[in-house]
Amino acid sequence: MAVDPAVLAQRAVDSMLLRPPAIGIVPKPGGVGVVGMPVYMWTATGPETYGPNVASASAGAVTVTATARVAKIVWAMGDGTTVTCTSPGTPYRAEFGKSPSPDCGHSYRSPGKFHVTATSTWAIDWTGGGQSGQLTEVRSSAVDIAVGEVQVVGQ
Numbered sequence: 001m002a003v004d005p006a007v008l009a010q011r012a013v014d015s016m017l018l019r020p021p022a023i024g025i026v027p028k029p030g031g032v033g034v035v036g037m038p039v040y041m042w043t044a045t046g047p048e049t050y051g052p053n054v055a056s057a058s059a060g061a062v063t064v065t066a067t068a069r070v071a072k073i074v075w076a077m078g079d080g081t082t083v084t085c086t087s088p089g090t091p092y093r094a095e096f097g098k099s100p101s102p103d104c105g106h107s108y109r110s111p112g113k114f115h116v117t118a119t120s121t122w123a124i125d126w127t128g129g130g131q132s133g134q135l136t137e138v139r140s141s142a143v144d145i146a147v148g149e150v151q152v153v154g155q
Contacts, residue, residue, distance in 0.1 A: 003059040003060055003062040003129065005062060005064050005126075005128050005129030005130070005131040005133075006131070006133060008057040008058070008059055008062060008063075008064035008128065008129065009057070009064045009066050009124075009126035009128070009133060009135060010135065011057035011064075012055040012056055012057040012064055012065065012066040012126065013055070013066050013068065013124055013126075013135055013137065015055045015057065016053050016055045016066070016068055017048045017053070018048065018053060018068055018122050018137050018139060019048045019049050019139060020049075020118070020119075020120060020139035020140050020141035021043035021049060021073055021118040021119075021120050021139070021140075021141050022043050022044035022049045022141075023041070023043060023116070023118050023141055023142075023143050024040075024041070024042040024043065024044065024089070024091050024092075025039065025040065025041050025042075025116060025143060025145060026039065026040045026092040027039065027145050027146070027147065028145075029143045029144055029145055031145075031146070032146045032147065032148045033108065033145060033146065033147040033148070034147065034148060034149070034150055035108055035109065035110060035111055035147055035148070035149050035150075036107055036108070036109070037098060037107065038098065038099065038100040038101060038105050038106075038107055039077075039101075039105055039106040039107060039108065039145075040089065040090060040091070040092035040096075040101045040104070040105055041073075041075050041083070041085065041089050041101070041104045041105065041106065041116075041118070042088055042089025042090055042091050042104060043070075043073060043088050043089060043118065043120070044088075045088045049070075049120075050069070050070045050088050050120075051067075051068050051069035051070055051122070052067050052068065052069050053067070053068040053069075054066070054067045054068075056128075062128060062129040063128050063129075064126055064127065064128030064129060065126065065127060065128055066124050066125070066126040066135070067124065067125050067126070068122045068123070068124040068137070069122065069123055069124075070088070070120045070121065070122055070123075071086070071121050071122070071123040072084055072085065072086050072120070072121050073085045073088075073089075073104075073118050073119065073120045073121075074118075074119045074121070075104070075106070075116060075117070075118050075119075076116065076117040076118075076119070077106050077108075077114060077116055078113075078114030078115045078116050078117075078145075079108060079109070079110070079112070079114055081106065083104065083105070083106050085103060085104035087103045087104060088104075089101065089103060089104030090102055090103055090104065108147040110147075111147050111148050111149045112146070112147060113144060113145070113146050113147075114144065114145050114146070114147065115142060115143075115144050116142060116143050116144070116145060117140055117141070117142040118140065118141055118142070119138060119139070119140040120138070120139050120140075121136060121137075121138055122136065122137040122138070122139070123136060124136065124137065
């Protein structure tokens with residue numbers, strides 16, 4: 001009986017540990033951001049959170065190798081907007097001040113508590129047994145953040 005390389009590809013993918021985004025966000029959960037200030041979003045980068053993640057599966061003389069990489073992360077910001085990032089994002093550093101994120105950011109227009117969900121789409125290329133193809137896996141994680149307004153008191 002012939003071995004189906006696509007079945008081996010799925011077996012290789014199933015052996016991978018493909019995690020949801022390891023969310024980094026400023027304002028940090030537990031802190032309070034400010035309306036109109038830049039929000040930075042990012043994920044940790046590694047084989048399990050961003051790729052590349054490589055695995056192989058064999059049956060008989062056929063070996064299939066699959067390579068998974070995050071193609072995009074869609075951030076549902078909890079205020080009705082989504083932000084699609086095709087990079088892992090840039091972790092915020094104090095010297096950035098009020099500058100917006102260069103590659104993965106947002107700004108809230110009103111105060112509130114927001115449930116932020118990050119959904120990574122893993123694009124998986126496989127080859128072996130004289131065939132090749134692509135598979136997709138999706139993983140999500142979430143955090144809650146708060147955004148307030150700055151009140152100016154007295155003059």
